[in-house]
Amino acid sequence: MEKAVRAYAEVLRLVRHLPKDTRGYYAKYARENFVNYRHVDSSTLHELFQRTYHHSLWVLNKYSIDQSAANRLKAICSL
Numbered sequence: 664m665e666k667a668v669r670a671y672a673e674v675l676r677l678v679r680h681l682p683k684d685t686r687g688y689y690a691k692y693a694r695e696n697f698v699n700y701r702h703v704d705s706s707t708l709h710e711l712f713q714r715t716y717h718h719s720l721w722v723l724n725k726y727s728i729d730q731s732a733a734n735r736l737k738a739i740c741s742l
Contacts, residue, residue, distance in 0.1 A: 666739065667708075670715055671697045673736040677719055680728050689722065712740035 674693045678686050700711055719733050 666712070667697065667701070670712060670736065670739050673739055674715065674719060677723065677732060677736065680723070680732050681726055685726070716740040 671693065674697075675690060678689045678693065681689055696715075703711065716733065716736055719736055720730055723730055723733060
């Protein structure tokens with residue numbers, strides 16, 4: 664659970680890099696996803712963390728933000 668909270672906090676930090684008018688949408692989207700998947704079994708956690716990281720990269724690329732902003736999230740999701 665602690666890893667999920669750290670990943671969620673890092674995703675919210677990444678949201679701050681997005682254009683101002685999109686931040687609310689992506690912050691809400693992230694919260695809904697983390698809430699929806701809070702009771703999954705440990706066998707699917709690794710896959711969910713990888714999806715979190717890759718989806719974050721996709722959003723950063725969409726808004727032409729350097730992927731290096733997601734290095735901390737990569738480290739969290741790879742543990």
